[in-house]
Amino acid sequence: xxxxxxxxxxxxxxxxxxxxxxxxxxxxxxxxxxxxxxxxxxxxxxxxxxxxxxxxxxxxxxxxxxxxxxxxxxxxxxxxxxxxxxxxxxxxxxxxxxxxxxxxxxxxxxxxxxxxxxxxxxxxxx
Numbered sequence: 008x009x010x011x012x013x014x015x016x017x018x019x020x021x022x023x024x025x026x027x028x029x030x031x032x033x034x035x036x037x038x039x040x041x042x043x044x045x046x047x048x049x050x051x052x053x054x055x056x057x058x059x060x061x062x063x064x065x066x067x068x069x070x071x072x073x074x075x076x077x078x079x080x081x082x083x084x085x086x087x088x089x090x091x092x093x094x095x096x097x098x099x100x101x102x103x104x105x106x107x108x109x110x111x112x113x114x115x116x117x118x119x120x121x122x123x124x125x126x127x128x129x130x131x132x133x
Contacts, residue, residue, distance in 0.1 A: 009033045009105050009122040016127030019093055027088040029103030040109030041086040042120060045099035054115025056088060066111035093131045100126040
């Protein structure tokens with residue numbers, strides 16, 4: 008059974024940076040596509056960045072392209088989301104999720120995953 012634990016959220020000023028971590032256990036990380044999703048109050052959950060299980064191909068939602076970077080460390084079984092140039096509209100609960108042999112774009116656009124973490128709050132405010 009896959010377990011996912013997010014960490015790294017917090018309060019940051021506009022223009023600042025944060026790095027989120029998603030630690031996976033229970034199954035080999037390289038069998039799974041991993042995605043970062045976020046949900047702001049009153050809004051639907053959306054895919055932010057997803058990475059393939061096979062070839063490290065990635066997909067990014069338009070509003071975060073050039074600012075967010077998803078990466079993974081197979082040895083540490085951890086996926087990261089480096090967030091820079093943060094904006095108040097990035098404020099949300101961020102979740103990581105796993106899909107067995109998933110495709111990044113399909114995973115992010117359709118918000119489809121088999122396993123989810125508990126989420127970590129990111130607040131961007133002056």
